[in-house]
Ligand SMILES: Cc1cc2nc3c(=O)[nH]c(=O)nc-3n(C[C@H](O)[C@H](O)[C@H](O)COP(=O)(O)OP(=O)(O)OC[C@H]3O[C@@H](n4cnc5c(N)ncnc54)[C@H](O)[C@@H]3O)c2cc1C
């Protein structure tokens with residue numbers, strides 16, 4: 001198989017390696033001989049460990065991608081940015097409210113956005129980052145939470161921001177504030193939790209815990225299934 | 228479009244049969260049919276994949292060859308001098324090994340009970356299987372549901388081999404866990420009035436799968452992580468534990484940590500230790516691709532076992548029926564069960580359904596393997612393997628246009644990155660190595676068979692029997708993470724700082740290895756898989 005697959009030349013931190021064209025950047029680095037420690041987590045586009053900056057030979061434009069989610073191309077010059085020293089504000093969720101007054105104490109830099117849109121251009125999840133920052137500025141935490149939800153916290157936005165905003169941490173704070181204070185709590189959940197804590201659900205389950213396997217199998221095979 | 232012309236041609240069959248399949252439910256298997264397909268096609272029953280352990284407390288137990296390889300291995304510390312009499316590098320009440328969902332939950336509970344806690348983790352905090360869970364988390368918090376009904380699903384799904392007390396703890400804590408997460412500002416999918424949106428998962432009898440779009444685990448993990456950081460709990464990253472340290476009484480008393488970046492060993496002393504190192508997909512049983520994160524190499528099981536902790540069902544592995552099969556960059560990647568939950572059905576090369584789409588995972592996987600291997604009705608792929616279709620476009624037909632975009636954004640994006648639009652064309656799937664059903668045996672408080680050694684999360688076992696249902700793992704890691712953290716925080720109050728720290732158990736383990744010749748020069752735990760020189 002491998003013999004028939006086309007090979008391409010890539011440049012890992014300036015050094016040339018020839019690798020099969022079907023590989024992702026991450027697989028290609030390993031193919032080239034790197035034992036990854038930094039820059040590799042889920043290998044599936046969920047954790048944001050593998051932010052990568054690249055440029056195609058002859059081009060001046062810098063591109064970005066997740067190493068585990070981007071196929072290699074011939075003439076790719078690449079380097080990973082496995083860590084970015086972005087600041088996280090610490091807070092007690094019970095002490096703050098979804099208000100601009102509180103938020104501007106946590107992340108004052110959010111309100112100094114220059115509107116350059118570098119963050120949006122660089123997001124490997126195609127999130128309109130600048131727009132959710134604008135929602136936060138306006139105090140619309142619901143929209144900010146919704147729009148930022150798919151963020152993997154890879155840090156590429158932060159690496160490009162001239163105003164030193166740490167978008168992903170601001171977004172996370174916004175989502176937690178929205179979920180805690182704006183989205184309605186699920187009323188029956190509190191009721192159910194209370195019933196359990198008061199031991200009201202014990203009898204029904206203890207009967208099953210005491211049942212033998214045969215009885216359980218029969219109950220299981222004949223259980224009613226919600227449509 | 229990255230499907231080849233041959234695949235596009237085969238896909239026409241799927242399109243032809245689609246109208247006749249909308250709204251038609253394929254029959255579930257009878258209990259006998261289920262047992263049959265499992266016995267003949269599930270890798271758990273294929274004997275040459277297993278061997279008996281030659282060393283340790285569970286000598287004679289059956290394990291997959293790949294897991295036995297890491298169990299039957301010398302310690303990384305075999306020829307390393309660790310001075311356990313010197314002042315330790317870290318000195319805490321509770322050492323938590325592993326920064327996934329179980330570790331973070333344990334840390335939060337222990338911290339809030341006043342304990343001095345530290346998390347030591349192999350990669351970044353949150354680089355973990357928890358981050359990858361998409362589908363959802365189960366809890367009986369609807370009026371037509373109850374922990375008892377949930378219990379029956381857990382037990383039946385687990386082939387009735389579950390430890391009843393652990394299964395009971397799992398389902399009884401479930402609504403409390405959802406409440407805990409809701410209060411912490413986790414963004415669950417809800418209706419306007421606050422009601423949780425819940426759907427079915429494989430093997431559920433009630434709609435009790437809670438989700439946060441299809442980033443459920445990520446949403447839970449980032450919230451827990453944020454909270455751990457807010458509380459100022461100490462987290463040491465790129466610091467893999469390699470052995471458990473015992474004290475003069477044989478109780479757990481810390482761990483030797485390995486700095487992956489500087490190659491240095493450090494000593495952490497603790498009154499209690501919680502192993503929360505997750506699963507083992509990266510051992511690639513039987514050469515299967517895996518859905519697991521990079522660090523899922525069973526380290527905690529190996530360390531715990533050497534220290535004397537017993538295992539349960541460590542030979543029982545879950546193959547997820549819907550792993551990506553094509554394009555090749557998506558091999559092994561999980562196609563969330565929510566895709567089936569929303570109505571996508573598996574189809575063979577003729578475009579015909581061959582298994583009810585919500586059978587439990589073990590049954591569905593076995594049926595897919597049978598379709599490809601025995602019946603020869605799989606779809607041949609250019610990469611040389613066979614697969615079956617998963618008819619994702621059905622979802623928008625059933626629930627209306629835009630459903631995939633709203634409910635499965637991660638899935639849509641991942642396939643789009645490699646030029647496959649799952650709203651328009653079906654996916655190609657084959658079972659992927661997904662989950663370790665068993666692990667180290669614990670009690671309801673997460674305590675292992677070694678004094679002061681707790682285990683929580685995927686590294687532990689018992690609650691799921693030999694087959695875990697979707698949504699019960701995210702649940703289990705938080706239930707038992709919290710329980711372990713809370714219990715340890717109480718226990719430490721009566722414990723002195725441990726003395727007589729030692730690694731004697733390694734010597735006797737090594738001796739057994741020598742006598743049996745079982746290790747064959749291998750060293751463990753693995754820490755990271757090697758993919759260089761493919
Ligand atoms: C792709 C995918 C999808 C899933 N979907 C669902 C779902 O929808 N619903 C559900 O309920 N379950 C799901 N699961 C299962 C569930 O996510 C996991 O079983 C669960 O999150 C495991 O949590 P954990 O905390 O035990 O382990 P992990 O989250 O894996 O955390 C373990 C941590 O320990 C660290 N570690 C490992 N070894 C060492 C060491 N030697 N020293 C220090 N640290 C170490 C790891 O780096 C990691 O950070 C899914 C799993 C995967 C892989």
Ligand code: FES
Pocket residue numbers: 039040041042043044045046047048049050066067068069152
């Ligand atoms: S390794 Fe997790 S996103 Fe790439």
